[in-house]
Amino acid sequence: MKLSGNQKGFSLLEVLIALVVFSIGMLGLLALQSSSTVTLSNSQSLSDAVVLAQDMADRLRANSDEALTGAVYNGASAASESSKNCASGCSAAERAQKDVNDWFGDITTQLPGGGGSLSRTGSAFIVSVTWQDRQREDGAATVNGRFDLRVEL
Numbered sequence: 484m485k486l487s488g489n490q491k492g493f494s495l496l497e498v499l500i501a502l503v504v505f506s507i508g509m510l511g512l513l514a515l516q517s518s519s520t521v522t523l524s525n526s527q528s529l530s531d532a533v534v535l536a537q538d539m540a541d542r543l544r545a546n547s548d549e550a551l552t553g554a555v556y557n558g559a560s561a562a563s564e565s566s567k568n569c570a571s572g573c574s575a576a577e578r579a580q581k582d583v584n585d586w587f588g589d590i591t592t593q594l595p596g597g598g599g600s601l602s603r604t605g606s607a608f609i610v611s612v613t614w615q616d617r618q619r620e621d622g623a624a625t626v627n628g629r630f631d632l633r634v635e636l
Contacts, residue, residue, distance in 0.1 A: 504609045528628055531593050532612040535586070536632040539601070539610045542582040547636045549575035549607070557603040559583045596627070607632040 543550045550556045553576050569581050583601075590597040596615030601608060610632045 511539055525628070526617075528594055528614050528616060531613060532628065532630040533632075535590055535593065535599070536610045536612050536630055538589070539582070539586050539599075540632060540634040542586065543610075543634055543636060546575055546578050546582065549579045550603075551636055553579055553604060555579035555583060556601050556608065558595065559587075559601045561587060606636045608636065610634060 488551060543556060553574055556579055569578055573581070590599045590612060594612070594614035596613075597612045600611045602611075603609075612630045614628045616628050
């Protein structure tokens, strides 16, 4: 069989090389998709943490007299066992305890490995929300996220 100088079409080797190049490109796109999914999940956690910190800031402002004079808000880092239902009314201290309990409950249900703390210096509070970021697919170490909000009363 004699081949002519103007042969048309692709050889099997050219097709295999094109297939390998295409496959490498597709694997790169798959890795990019996986990475973006993890980043999106971690962005959602940060967004939730910001909303939760703002929620506690609003609770502090709504009950500012108790926040500045009482001890319930200052140094809180976990929910208390007792929490009164304030539907029929409650004192400022009971409202503060309910705020803290509800806030910590929201953190633990909305954030993976969620936690929080409140600290006061003078009339300023630091509202801290922590969470565990989703681990990347490549086995890189899991990083804990943290968001701090300063609230001046």
